[in-house]
Amino acid sequence: MTLIAVARLMAAKDLRVELRSRVVLNQVLPFAAVVMVLFGFALDNDGILPQVAPGLIWLATMFSLLIVVQRAFAVEAADGALDALQVAGVRPAGIFLGKAAALAVQLFVLQIGLVFGSVLLFNSKLHPGGLVLLLVTLVAATLGMTFVGTIYGGLAAGATGRETLLPLLLLPVVAPVLIGATRATEASLSVGGTSMREGWAWIALLATFATLFGIGGSLAFGSLLEDQ
Amino acid sequence: MRMTTMRGPTSTRFTRGLGILTLIGMAWFVAFGLIFSPNDQVQGKGVRILYIHVPTAWLAYLAFIVTAVASAAYSWRRTRSLTWDRIAGASAEVGVLFMGITLLTGSLWGRLSWGTYWVWDSRVTTTAFLFITYVGYLAVRGLGGSHHQRARRSSVVALLAVLEIPLVHFSVQWWRPLHQGESVSSGKLSGLMLFSFFIGMIVFTMLYAWLVIHRQRVLAMQDAQEDRGLDAALAERRSEAVAIATTGASR
Amino acid sequence: MEPVVELVEAVAVLGRFPAVAGVSMRVDRGEIVLLRGPNGAGKTTLLRLCAGLLPLERGTGRVLGCDLAGQRQLIRTRVGLLGHNNGLYADLTVRENVRFWGATVGASNEEVAASMATMGLDGRLASVQVGRLSAGQKRRTALACLVARRAELWLLDEPHAGLDAAGRDELDATLHAAVAAGATVMVASHELERAGSLATRVVDVVGGVVALAGPTSEATNLRAADGTEHPAAAGKR
Numbered sequence: 001m002t003l004i005a006v007a008r009l010m011a012a013k014d015l016r017v018e019l020r021s022r023v024v025l026n027q028v029l030p031f032a033a034v035v036m037v038l039f040g041f042a043l044d045n046d047g048i049l050p051q052v053a054p055g056l057i058w059l060a061t062m063f064s065l066l067i068v069v070q071r072a073f074a075v076e077a078a079d080g081a082l083d084a085l086q087v088a089g090v091r092p093a094g095i096f097l098g099k100a101a102a103l104a105v106q107l108f109v110l111q112i113g114l115v116f117g118s119v120l121l122f123n124s125k126l127h128p129g130g131l132v133l134l135l136v137t138l139v140a141a142t143l144g145m146t147f148v149g150t151i152y153g154g155l156a157a158g159a160t161g162r163e164t165l166l167p168l169l170l171l172p173v174v175a176p177v178l179i180g181a182t183r184a185t186e187a188s189l190s191v192g193g194t195s196m197r198e199g200w201a202w203i204a205l206l207a208t209f210a211t212l213f214g215i216g217g218s219l220a221f222g223s224l225l226e227d228q
Numbered sequence: 229m230r231m232t233t234m235r236g237p238t239s240t241r242f243t244r245g246l247g248i249l250t251l252i253g254m255a256w257f258v259a260f261g262l263i264f265s266p267n268d269q270v271q272g273k274g275v276r277i278l279y280i281h282v283p284t285a286w287l288a289y290l291a292f293i294v295t296a297v298a299s300a301a302y303s304w305r306r307t308r309s310l311t312w313d314r315i316a317g318a319s320a321e322v323g324v325l326f327m328g329i330t331l332l333t334g335s336l337w338g339r340l341s342w343g344t345y346w347v348w349d350s351r352v353t354t355t356a357f358l359f360i361t362y363v364g365y366l367a368v369r370g371l372g373g374s375h376h377q378r379a380r381r382s383s384v385v386a387l388l389a390v391l392e393i394p395l396v397h398f399s400v401q402w403w404r405p406l407h408q409g410e411s412v413s414s415g416k417l418s419g420l421m422l423f424s425f426f427i428g429m430i431v432f433t434m435l436y437a438w439l440v441i442h443r444q445r446v447l448a449m450q451d452a453q454e455d456r457g458l459d460a461a462l463a464e465r466r467s468e469a470v471a472i473a474t475t476g477a478s479r
Numbered sequence: 480m481e482p483v484v485e486l487v488e489a490v491a492v493l494g495r496f497p498a499v500a501g502v503s504m505r506v507d508r509g510e511i512v513l514l515r516g517p518n519g520a521g522k523t524t525l526l527r528l529c530a531g532l533l534p535l536e537r538g539t540g541r542v543l544g545c546d547l548a549g550q551r552q553l554i555r556t557r558v559g560l561l562g563h564n565n566g567l568y569a570d571l572t573v574r575e576n577v578r579f580w581g582a583t584v585g586a587s588n589e590e591v592a593a594s595m596a597t598m599g600l601d602g603r604l605a606s607v608q609v610g611r612l613s614a615g616q617k618r619r620t621a622l623a624c625l626v627a628r629r630a631e632l633w634l635l636d637e638p639h640a641g642l643d644a645a646g647r648d649e650l651d652a653t654l655h656a657a658v659a660a661g662a663t664v665m666v667a668s669h670e671l672e673r674a675g676s677l678a679t680r681v682v683d684v685v686g687g688v689v690a691l692a693g694p695t696s697e698a699t700n701l702r703a704a705d706g707t708e709h710p711a712a713a714g715k716r
Contacts, residue, residue: 001585009582013568013575020570020608080564087530088583088628089556151388155368155381162371169364169385172357173392176399183403205399212391220384226377372494374534457495458536465500469686472517 003094010090010098014072015105023071024106028064029113035060036117046123051192053122054185057114058178061145064110065174066167069149072103073157082157082225092222096150100217103146111138130188133199137188140206141181147213148173154224180205238445246438253431260424268421274340279424281333283432284326285355291323291436292358295365296390299383310451311444313379316386317369318443320362322436327359350401357396361389375451481544482507483632483663484529488538489547491528498524500687501538506665509658513678514667521687522667523562526634529665530560543631556584559630561638565621569610573600573620576609581627594626597653599646614641622650626657633657633664651677 001009018024039056043049076082085095115134118124126134149170156166180202186192187199194202239247261279268275298316301307334352335345346352368385369378484506491499498521506512514522527533529542531554540547545554567576574595581591595601598619604612609620618641625633633654639647654664654677666678683690 001583006583009579013571013579016575017568017570075568075570078569079567080562081566081568083532083562083564084560084566084580085583087532087555087558087560088580089552090583151384155384165364165367165371168360168367172360172364173388175357176392176395179399179403201402205395205402209395212395213388216388216391220388223380223384226380374492374536376534454495458492458497461495462490462497462500465497465687469500469688469690472685 001091001094003091003097006091006094007097007101010095011101011105014075014099014102017075018102018106024068024110028067028071028106029110031067032060032064032110032114033117035063036114036121040121049122050124050189053118053124054189054191055178055182056122057111057118057185058141058181060114061107061111061141062171062174062178065107065145065149066170068103068106068110069153069170070156070163070166072099072150073153077157086225092225093218095225096154096217096221097214099153100143100146100150100214103149104142107142107146108138111142124189124191127188127190130190130196130199133184133196133203134188136203137181137184137199137206140203140210141177141184144177144206144210144213145174147210147217148177151213151217151220151224154221176209177206180209238442238449243438243441246434246441250431250434250438253427253434257424257427257431260420260427265420265424274337275421277333277337277340279428281330281337282425283428284333285330286429287432287436288323288327288330288355288358290433291319291326291440292362292389292393294319294440295323295386299386302379303383303387310375310379311448313375313382314444314447314451315440316382317366318440318447320365320369320386321443322439324359324362324366326432326436327355327362330355331359348400348404350397350404353400354393354397358389358393361392365389375454480508482541483510484540484542484665486528486538486540486547489528489535489540490537491524491533492536493524497536498687499528502684502687502689503538504682504689506663508661508663510680511654511658511664511666511678513681514665514684515671515681516667516684520684522684523636524687525684526560526636526665526667527562529632530558530634531555532560557631558634559625559628559632560634560636561621561625562636565609565617566624567609567617567620570608572606572608573612573623574605576620577623577627580624584628586627586629590629591627594623597626597649597656598623599649615643615646618642619646619649622653626653631662633662635664635666635668637668638666639668639670 036056039060040049043052073082076085115124115126115138119126152166152169152173156162156169183192183194184199184202184206187194187196187202257279261276265276265279267273295316298312298319302309302312302316334355338347339345365382365385369382371378371381373381482505484504486505487503489499489502490497500521502521502525514525516522524533528535528540528547531542531545531547531551534551535547542554543557545551547554566580568579571579574591577595577600578588578591581594586594592601595605600616600619600623604616609617612620618638622638638650642650654666658664667684
């Protein structure tokens with residue numbers, strides 16, 4: 001099977017599992033909403049909320065990323081499916097790309113929700129001129145985060161004492177995404193000091209991030225799976 | 229059953245010589261750093277922290293590079309050897325140590341010079357991230373499994389860190405462009421101060437090499453001990469097999 | 480003809496524990512080999528080793544002509560392993576699971592349907608989510624996935640567990656059919672009578688090593704790992 005075919009098979013399977021179980025819809029989305037509300041409580045200042053909203057959106061995304069990645073690999077570990085995928089000789093790069101793609105779709109849906117949450121809770125204003133930038137930011141940042149999440153999720157999957165490693169490994173690595181995506185989102189929502197041109201420059205960083213980890217993950221995923 | 233004899237100290241003539249040189253160098257360094265070199269016109273006595281801070285920062289990055297190169301050497305099939313993995317691990321341990329010292333001394337110096345313990349510029353933030361990444365790397369090394377499994381996992385994490393560091397560096401730099409003239413080598417260093425820095429760099433590099441060589445050997449001994457454990461476990465398992473078979477046969 | 484499995488003093492470890500402590504055995508094409516032995520003997524690890532899932536710590540081994548030391552990835556696509564877990568996705572239906580695993584080898588819809596029919600899953604059960612099935616039904620689903628994957632070497636770990644009499648008959652028929660089509664089977668089992676009639680050869684695994692055995696029989700010679708015969712065995716003959 002070609003790499004794309006394997007990836008498509010894995011992604012379709014993961015998305016079908018989510019459609020049936022609705023874990024992201026019923027559990028992670030509400031969790032993200034709660035996090036946003038808690039931010040409101042903690043910051044307690046209506047004036048600055050629109051200013052910091054972009055950062056809060058991406059913080060909430062990152063916390064949700066942890067949960068979604070662990071869920072994605074728990075599905076595999078539950079009945080030894082990851083093992084079975086290895087025995088079946090399914091190409092690890094294909095598993096990687098497929099799982100990352102499915103994660104990206106789920107996270108993208110989550111973020112649309114978060115953006116609307118920000119409009120609701122933090123009084124963010126969507127500008128028609130910034131919408132394209134916003135959407136591109138969502139796509140580029142999501143891809144980068146899910147690539148990294150899939151890599152470290154694969155490393156941390158399975159044995160007990162490993163899942164707790166995931167936040168420690170994952171969060172520092174996605175820090176550049178947090179910085180870049182927040183700045184670009186600020187530009188698209190016309191808050192903070194970032195101009196539209198700078199916003200697009202940050203997209204370049206996000207795209208580089210996603211490309212590097214997409215390639216790195218495809219190459220490395222096989223060795224990570226080996227030690228299950 | 230194989231009898232591996234890796235007992236005894238990990239020193240050789242070379243490391244003993246290196247160690248003695250390092251000690252002498254350290255004594256020189258302390259003398260110059262604390263006593264002979266003058267105070268800075270602007271920073272006063274505070275500049276002496278930099279004598280430690282700059283070399284340890286240099287070493288932290290050197291250690292990181294060594295870990296990355298050693299991990300790459302392990303990953304490439306032609307040079308695959310557990311020695312590379314152990315070098316990577318030893319260098320990371322020493323690197324974490326030096327990085328911690330760098331962050332601590334840097335923070336103290338910042339307090340003295342600018343009044344703040346922390347500053348959000350690319351160099352400081354990247355070092356802090358490197359520190360956390362290494363802590364994570366060491367945690368991954370401790371996950372267990374066979375030696376090659378450990379080596380494989382760790383080399384992936386180290387090489388991904390190589391990708392990550394420039395990304396962190398550039399994103400922080402664009403976010404907060406360098407604002408203060410924190411470059412130490414701005415030309416107003418007197419001859420003795422420069423000399424102290426120079427000694428510091430050399431001495432700390434020797435210290436790094438000495439630590440990593442010894443640590444790598446200790447790790448090799450640990451691995452050998454675990455292998456010996458395997459021999460013993462094999463022998464035990466087989467004798468158990470014969471015992472079960474015997475009781476079965478005699479029934 | 481080249482054997483399907485050939486191990487010489489193979490050692491495989493779980494963590495630090497040598498679960499397989501020096502196994503030498505050979506399996507030829509078309510055999511149904513029963514691995515017999517107490518719990519903890521290393522049967523599961525031996526099967527996983529032959530599936531190419533575990534690295535070979537010591538010794539040598541070849542499976543389907545590929546070296547266990549360096550060509551494990553090649554071995555995997557041609558081997559089917561059914562372990563204690565079923566490798567199924569609880570949220571997907573039986574049909575979706577079999578279709579997924581069949582798709583990993585490019586099986587057509589007809590092949591998938593045929594696999595499901597072989598294990599009696601083509602009726603009402605086909606659209607039931609696997610999480611809702613009984614243990615035996617899950618087992619049958621996992622076996623259907625194995626059939627769909629057209630493996631050359633079948634490695635089954637306690638496959639009869641959880642199946643009722645009809646299920647076990649179906650399983651045996653499936654195995655015979657697979658062998659008739661050219662596959663080779665290794666089964667680890669406690670079910671001595673059932674597996675005894677199914678198998679062409681019995682191999683005793685005890686304490687991580689293999690005690691030599693002939694065709695389906697009780698008597699075994701006892702040899703320690705280094706080849707010396709145990710005095711008790713010598714007296715027995």
